[in-house]
Amino acid sequence: MTVDAPTVAxxxxxxxxxxxxxxxxxxxxxxxxxxxxxxxxxxxSALREAGLMSALVPAEFGGAGATLRTVxxxxxILARHCSSSALIYAMHQSQVACLVRHxxxxxxxxxxxxxxxGQLLVASATTEIGIGGDxxxxxxxxxxxxxxxxxxxxxxxxxxxxxxxxxxxxxxxxVDSAPHDQVLVICPADGVVLEQTGSWDTLGFRGTCSNGYxxxxxxxxxxxxxxxYADISSQTMLPAAHLLWxxxxxxxxxxxxxxxxxxxQAAARAKLGTTPPGALRLAELFAELQLLRDLVxxxxxxxxxxxxxxxxxxxxxxxxxxNSLKVSAxxxxxxxxxxxxxxxxxxxxREDSPYSLGRLLRDAFGAELMVNNDRISxxxxxxxxxxxxx
Amino acid sequence: MPIDALTDDTDLYEAGMTSHASVTVMLAIEDTFxxxxxxxLLRKATFSSVAAIRDAVxxxxxxxxx
Numbered sequence: 001m002t003v004d005a006p007t008v009a010x011x012x013x014x015x016x017x018x019x020x021x022x023x024x025x026x027x028x029x030x031x032x033x034x035x036x037x038x039x040x041x042x043x044x045s046a047l048r049e050a051g052l053m054s055a056l057v058p059a060e061f062g063g064a065g066a067t068l069r070t071v072x073x074x075x076x077i078l079a080r081h082c083s084s085s086a087l088i089y090a091m092h093q094s095q096v097a098c099l100v101r102h103x104x105x106x107x108x109x110x111x112x113x114x115x116x117x118g119q120l121l122v123a124s125a126t127t128e129i130g131i132g133g134d135x136x137x138x139x140x141x142x143x144x145x146x147x148x149x150x151x152x153x154x155x156x157x158x159x160x161x162x163x164x165x166x167x168x169x170x171x172x173x174x175v176d177s178a179p180h181d182q183v184l185v186i187c188p189a190d191g192v193v194l195e196q197t198g199s200w201d202t203l204g205f206r207g208t209c210s211n212g213y214x215x216x217x218x219x220x221x222x223x224x225x226x227x228x229y230a231d232i233s234s235q236t237m238l239p240a241a242h243l244l245w246x247x248x249x250x251x252x253x254x255x256x257x258x259x260x261x262x263x264x265q266a267a268a269r270a271k272l273g274t275t276p277p278g279a280l281r282l283a284e285l286f287a288e289l290q291l292l293r294d295l296v297x298x299x300x301x302x303x304x305x306x307x308x309x310x311x312x313x314x315x316x317x318x319x320x321x322x323n324s325l326k327v328s329a330x331x332x333x334x335x336x337x338x339x340x341x342x343x344x345x346x347x348x349x350r351e352d353s354p355y356s357l358g359r360l361l362r363d364a365f366g367a368e369l370m371v372n373n374d375r376i377s378x379x380x381x382x383x384x385x386x387x388x389x390x
Numbered sequence: 391m392p393i394d395a396l397t398d399d400t401d402l403y404e405a406g407m408t409s410h411a412s413v414t415v416m417l418a419i420e421d422t423f424x425x426x427x428x429x430x431l432l433r434k435a436t437f438s439s440v441a442a443i444r445d446a447v448x449x450x451x452x453x454x455x456x
Contacts, residue, residue, distance in 0.1 A: 265417070265420075265426075268417050269417040269418070269420055269421035270421070272414050272417055272418050272421075273414050
């Protein structure tokens, strides 16, 4: 995402760091994070120590200047070990991408430097109670008072909001603006009060701690981003979020596939000379996994090809493609894990076996439901009434 | 070919081992030594003789895991 493309060695070093974080921090605590629906503090600490929080930040601000593809691979690696950790990292980087790609204000560049120096965690408050799930409209508004802003937002969900150093919130540009005239407001935690209004005791992705809050924020008015949120959303937030979420689901599917592979190979060793009953299913599973891998890869390629073409990114056909990626990748992830479950049988169904798939299956269902696929398909249905070259 | 006639260097494929049989051999070795053959060793040459198999197993049981 930067002018100076990082060298292959830099990307390899980031991926090595991610593997270490996965093995040493995310994996060992994943079951506890899931059991207690608690924030994966060990993972985030390890990511901070490795400097991975600022991976996307360009070198001129002190970051690693990694590409979205490299960050996508980091997300997939983390998801092999802890889905919640991976999703938090994906959501964080989606927010960082918005700051990186819409940083014409000095105040935003200062925030980027702060993310590097403090390895800050960035959350997002885009949904709002009363907008019917349409994140491209807001009820709340930025209230300006001299050089300061004030914001009060009823957010049904702010993932890991209580643990974030910065929250990016959408709001109407000012108190007289229309619902769709939105801006993105950078809310540093020291100016934020979160009053919890909802809990997050869910089937999966339990460690994302996606509670509901009444958010009240105050800060310097220069932290209201200049670009309209409509542009930030279509040019950066939507592509980055969908690409990185899909990367997380790919990691879940990769892990389930690997458990199925190990199960079938163990069965083959136990009964030499015969092909285990799950072997054919494993072949079918890997055909489906390959679809998911290529889906993510293809979406990354398409984004890379037009990453700097803001007009193209704002087009309906790109939005349709990104929405389709979300729907297809999440469905494939559930399917791959389900296939792995059939292959591993009771060993996969058990919670105490090396082939356990319960947590992966519960997390995979979240992929379809967190921003419901039906809502996304409905949005695409509307776009396809008018899109000409989708 | 009688098993006694196989030396450490006899080409097992020439002695009649099919590729399907070599998979069985590999699985049995993995089970016996509690190891996994990594991708780089999944080549015909790895299982071409008793000596070659011994070399591979030695490598996998003495080296740090990849």
